[in-house]
Amino acid sequence: MGKNSLKLETHAFDELLEKLDGLEANLIPIVEDALSQAAETITEDTKEAMAKGNLPAKGEFSHGDTEKSINRDTAVKWNGMQAEVNVGFDFEKPGAGGYLITGTPRMKPNSKLKKIYKSKRYMKQIEQDMTDIFHDAIEDYMGG
Amino acid sequence: MEDELIDILMTFGFPVCRQGSISKNEDYPESFFTFWNNDSVDHAHYDNAERGTEWDFDVNFYSVDPEKTYSVLADARQRLKHRGWIISGKGYDVASDEVTHTGRGMNVFYLQM
Numbered sequence: 001m002g003k004n005s006l007k008l009e010t011h012a013f014d015e016l017l018e019k020l021d022g023l024e025a026n027l028i029p030i031v032e033d034a035l036s037q038a039a040e041t042i043t044e045d046t047k048e049a050m051a052k053g054n055l056p057a058k059g060e061f062s063h064g065d066t067e068k069s070i071n072r073d074t075a076v077k078w079n080g081m082q083a084e085v086n087v088g089f090d091f092e093k094p095g096a097g098g099y100l101i102t103g104t105p106r107m108k109p110n111s112k113l114k115k116i117y118k119s120k121r122y123m124k125q126i127e128q129d130m131t132d133i134f135h136d137a138i139e140d141y142m143g144g
Numbered sequence: 145m146e147d148e149l150i151d152i153l154m155t156f157g158f159p160v161c162r163q164g165s166i167s168k169n170e171d172y173p174e175s176f177f178t179f180w181n182n183d184s185v186d187h188a189h190y191d192n193a194e195r196g197t198e199w200d201f202d203v204n205f206y207s208v209d210p211e212k213t214y215s216v217l218a219d220a221r222q223r224l225k226h227r228g229w230i231i232s233g234k235g236y237d238v239a240s241d242e243v244t245h246t247g248r249g250m251n252v253f254y255l256q257m
Contacts (some may be wrong), residue, residue, distance in 0.1 A: 104247075106241045109202075
């Protein structure tokens with residue numbers, strides 16, 4: 001399993017991006033701002049979910065490897081017209097915490113990580129935050 | 145919908161339990177299912193009332209037989225789909241507490257109207 005990448009779902013934002021394009025906005029910094037802020041939110045929420053109090057046995061058996069495997073590089077990378085940023089656990093590092101999200105037969109899933117990586121509601125809020133950034137940019141370009 | 149999910153999984157003849165419910169002192173069964181309810185979101189709202197519920201579960205299968213880990217989960221996927229459950233993909237590896245067992249899981253959805 002590779003890195004978890006947050007990819008900008010351009011389909012969800014096509015209409016807003018077209019409006020900005022029509023206003024002759026420079027889309028790149030706007031897209032990068034929206035994606036970076038989303039990635040920072042997810043990274044901070046992931047770090048909070050990994051606080052000792054939220055781990056099995058309150059982190060008594062934690063060596064910190066899983067926390068170290070959280071991807072902290074929120075720089076946006078472009079692949080043609082597709083922008084993406086890495087969030088979540090880097091599964092190439094030892095101790096990466098996929099099992100904390102799925103749980104094991106002896107260990108319940110970490111509910112905070114589940115909320116971040118498996119919940120539609122959480123991602124809908126992230127998408128709403130990105131939409132707000134695009135709306136703000138549209139208002140700025142329209143002189144609002 | 146949890147009861148229906150459990151009923152369907154039990155038709156395979158293996159134990160079914162909630163993820164995380166096997167205690168430290170308890171041996172793993174040779175082969176077994178686990179499940180976890182991730183969420184149950186309102187599908188839509190009209191006139192201030194919810195219309196339908198989207199159920200979201202994880203279903204995992206663990207076994208001492210690696211071939212069974214794949215084949216039973218694949219069969220469970222088909223059986224659930226025939227009963228109206230929505231499953232994308234063919235599953236993923238899940239961690240096992242015991243070196244004797246391998247596990248595979250999948251994410252399953254049901255739209256209850």
